[in-house]
Amino acid sequence: MNRKILAAAGVAVLASTTACGGEGDNELTSVTVGALPIVDTAPIHLGVEQGFFEDEGLDVTVENTTGGAQAVPSVASGEFDFAFGNITSLILAREEGLPMTIVSNGVTTTGKDGEDFGAVVVPEGSDISSPADLAGADVAVNNLQNIGDTTVRNSVREDGGAPEDVSFAEMPFPDMPAALANGEVDAAWVVEPFLTMTLEDGAEEIASNFVDTHESLSVASYFTSEEVVAEEPEMVESFGAAMTESMNYADDNPDEVRRILPTYTEMDEGIIDEIRLPAFPAAPDEESATVVGELMLEDGLIEEEADIDGLFRETQ
Secondary structure (H helix, E strand, O other), X not given: OOOOEEEEOOEEEEOOOOOOOOOOOOOOEEEEEEEOOOHXXXXXXXXXXXXXXXXXXXXXXXXXXXXXXXXXXXXXXXXXXXXXXXXXXXXXXXXXXXXXXXEEEEEEOOOOOOXXXXXXXXXXXXXXXXXXXXXXXXXXXXXXXXXXXXXXXXXXXXXXXXXXHOEEEEXXXXXXXXXXXXXXXXXXXXXXXXXXXXXXXXXXEEEOHHHHHOOOOEEEEEXXXXXXXXXXXXXXXXXXXXXXXXXXXXXHOHHHHHHHHHHHOOOOHHHXXXXXXXXXXXXXXXXXXXXXXXXXXXXXXXXXXXOHHHHOOOOO
């Protein structure tokens, strides 16, 4: 199966390939996937290890990204065939004329306040004790115009505060624990393993921002461009099938999730047993995406109602 990727005008245009994963076909299609090296992406690494992608005729290489803000243009340009990105970035991409479409769920909130894999934290002894107190504060997030600042604003709003008065500072997740401890920011939205790291350093959790948004929020998904779906439907179908197996495997085997983390992250193995794992249902929650789209419209990130139907368009 020969496959060529041509990048033009910032949009992925892929050459046609022969069918992937056919019975008796020993040749694999090379696929590059962009993903953050965090707990959330354990399923795809488990899927590669367990041979789920190979069974579907795919040879997957996972490349590290910093978040959806990097992943979307990398898929649009053809650098990545698929990527892991938060729902806010995908909605924003469609608003900006980069039609991305979801192939598989990526990670979902636990739905349990105070027990989720992502949270807003403040330094020990901070005057900030609730989301409403974040008005006027500097809050660290990994990317601006992202799932982090969108859901943090919602937590502030739900608590009776002024979300428009919150300032956000962009920085990589690994830099957040030190920035919080050193007083560079007043609060931080962190995900595991950095959530556990900050809490063990004395930080205090003031909001489960994902849970505040929707009890079954699909935080991020694996996606590709509509061009790839149109031109390589069999590859997309194969990737989606392998991701379904990978998600189910991760959801059913939390010990396997913890075991694989040191192979693709720089996580201290001493805290692996302490971190909170997210939920990994194979299917994304479309209703929760609608809620996020409504928040983005209210916050002015998009000018028109989000194209949720297009985002969840059938890919097979």
